[in-house]
Amino acid sequence: MFDPYRDPVQVPQFRSSFGGLWTDLNNAVELIEGKLELGMINEEDAQLLRFFVENGYVVLRGAVDEEAIDEFNEDIERMAKDPPLEAWVSCFEDGHWGGRQMKAGDVEAADKGVKLLDVYTYMQSARRVIFAPATTRFIKLVFERPVLAHQSLFFFKGSQQPIHQDTVFVRVSSPMEFVASWTALEDIQPGSGELVYYPSSHQFPEFLFGGQCRWVFPGCNELDRYYAQLHASAQARNISKTKFLPQKGDVFIWSADLAHGGSEIEDPTKTRRSIATHYCPLNTYPMYRHYVGATDVVKAGEGVYYCSEKKAKW
Ligand SMILES: O=C(O)CCC(=O)C(=O)O
Numbered sequence: 001m002f003d004p005y006r007d008p009v010q011v012p013q014f015r016s017s018f019g020g021l022w023t024d025l026n027n028a029v030e031l032i033e034g035k036l037e038l039g040m041i042n043e044e045d046a047q048l049l050r051f052f053v054e055n056g057y058v059v060l061r062g063a064v065d066e067e068a069i070d071e072f073n074e075d076i077e078r079m080a081k082d083p084p085l086e087a088w089v090s091c092f093e094d095g096h097w098g099g100r101q102m103k104a105g106d107v108e109a110a111d112k113g114v115k116l117l118d119v120y121t122y123m124q125s126a127r128r129v130i131f132a133p134a135t136t137r138f139i140k141l142v143f144e145r146p147v148l149a150h151q152s153l154f155f156f157k158g159s160q161q162p163i164h165q166d167t168v169f170v171r172v173s174s175p176m177e178f179v180a181s182w183t184a185l186e187d188i189q190p191g192s193g194e195l196v197y198y199p200s201s202h203q204f205p206e207f208l209f210g211g212q213c214r215w216v217f218p219g220c221n222e223l224d225r226y227y228a229q230l231h232a233s234a235q236a237r238n239i240s241k242t243k244f245l246p247q248k249g250d251v252f253i254w255s256a257d258l259a260h261g262g263s264e265i266e267d268p269t270k271t272r273r274s275i276a277t278h279y280c281p282l283n284t285y286p287m288y289r290h291y292v293g294a295t296d297v298v299k300a301g302e303g304v305y306y307c308s309e310k311k312a313k314w
């Protein structure tokens with residue numbers, strides 16, 4: 001029985017009814033100090049983790065070698081002229097969004113919002129970028145487990161995607177346990193459709209689709225209400241949209257619930273070469289494994305793995 005004359009009990013708690021990572025616990029700051037004192041992390045790690053816990057993201061400046069990015073950009077250029085069977089894109093065509101095999105010329109077709117999917121499955125230079133040591137070091141600290149990359153989007157141009165939380169669209173067996181990285185593959189210019197986000201929006205009240213679900217499901221018509229709540233939460237807290245204007249090689253890492261999107265493209269001649277990648281701990285898995293099937297999990301390095309959604313023609 002609770003005794004009001006003794007110290008009140010303090011049970012660590014997650015914000016979400018779906019749990020999360022240790023960084024989502026309300027004692028995360030104490031856990032960071034504990035890890036630091038125990039020698040599990042260094043002061044630089046602690047600073048990044050404190051920032052991540054409070055703001056829902058971190059920026060790792062110069063996390064990816066210039067040479068690795070150049071190699072990746074060159075491979076993409078070469079591949080785009082004669083795309084292999086595995087090259088799959090998502091794009092806006094004939095009035096709707098859909099997935100299909102990549103065609104030569106897709107790189108230039110910026111009006112179609114072309115996203116090249118899961119390029120890490122067939123391009124070593126992509127893996128070098130998405131598993132850059134500084135990026136994976138940080139994600140391993142947050143997961144405390146091996147890392148499974150499971151969805152990447154390569155953008156030639158800005159996505160202009162409405163501001164959203166990935167928990168709504170990226171389905172993981174443990175819905176809150178994942179993060180994403182976004183690597184600038186060139187110096188990003190103002191007006192190119194920069195990545196935009198609401199700082200600390202991972203702390204906004206959670207929206208439950210159908211009253212019970214973190215992700216939007218087929219036939220659910222609550223997306224408008226969801227977007228309205230997201231912007232209202234920002235307004236109520238006086239939080240404004242912030243644009244990310246990185247240099248080539250800078251990496252932005254966001255937590256599953258950080259609200260982000262692609263801002264409007266003001267200058268259509270500008271490119272916004274970048275790759276976004278989602279990662280979950282290896283003991284969890286992307287839900288597409290159930291719905292459409294996943295490729296085998298492949299080890300890419302020390303504690304880093306990848307898999308992909310099976311594409312129709314594979
Ligand atoms: O790069 C962007 O504009 C948004 C990407 C995004 O939302 C994602 O990959 O989850």
Ligand SMILES: [Fe+2]
Nearest residue numbers: 164165166260
């Ligand atoms: Fe997203």
